[in-house]
């Protein structure tokens with residue numbers, strides 16, 4: 642009788658272990674996910690957002706998590722030339738809003754965070770101070786774009802929205818954030834929560850832009 646009870650207990654523990662083991666395996670297989678959002682869903686729902694919900698805020702820790710994701714981006718000889726200047730205080734955000742042109746200013750009203758991305762010159766595309774090929778510092782811009790791509794995709798995976806802005810007053814941004822002359826100022830990126838569903842852009846047909854050989 643006692644043996645029967647022990648057997649039963651043993652079987653129950655074994656079943657529990659097997660069950661939890663199985664469900665862990667299942668989770669292991671879902672490697673391409675961030676939280677509950679699949680990578681394809683991140684790609685499909687990431688859009689340039691031009692209307693933000695002003696009632697929602699973002700913490701410094703949340704922004705840091707997105708910036709940590711940029712450190713996973715590849716860069717020329719691992720030079721990591723990208724740098725970020727993050728405006729989070731209402732005063733700084735208001736100052737940056739003035740430096741992205743009137744249309745962008747209206748579109749990013751309500752976004753609680755504005756980020757300036759730059760890259761250090763003479764790193765990517767260079768070896769021992771010499772330009773490696775005809776692209777030169779263009780490779781710094783390339784790396785910065787990659788880094789920013791990681792940022793906006795990670796942002797979407799965490800439920801945030803972004804707008805990359807190439808229309809910006811780089812001289813005034815340089816003064817505002819005291820950005821050294823050896824850095825090229827690239828984009829301003831707004832970060833917030835969408836207020837409306839963004840419009841879907843048209844994409845060129847693949848056979849117009851790709852050639853297989």
Ligand SMILES: Cc1cc2nc3c(=O)[nH]c(=O)nc-3n(C[C@H](O)[C@H](O)[C@H](O)COP(=O)(O)O)c2cc1C
Pocket residue numbers: 687688689690691745748804805806807808828839840842
């Ligand atoms: C380098 C770069 C600069 C951009 N500059 C602006 C800008 O100043 N203002 C704006 O509204 N959108 C800007 N965009 C967003 C593009 O218009 C947008 O990515 C494109 O229309 C495709 O839409 P989607 O991002 O929703 O897929 C920029 C995008 C990139 C990559």
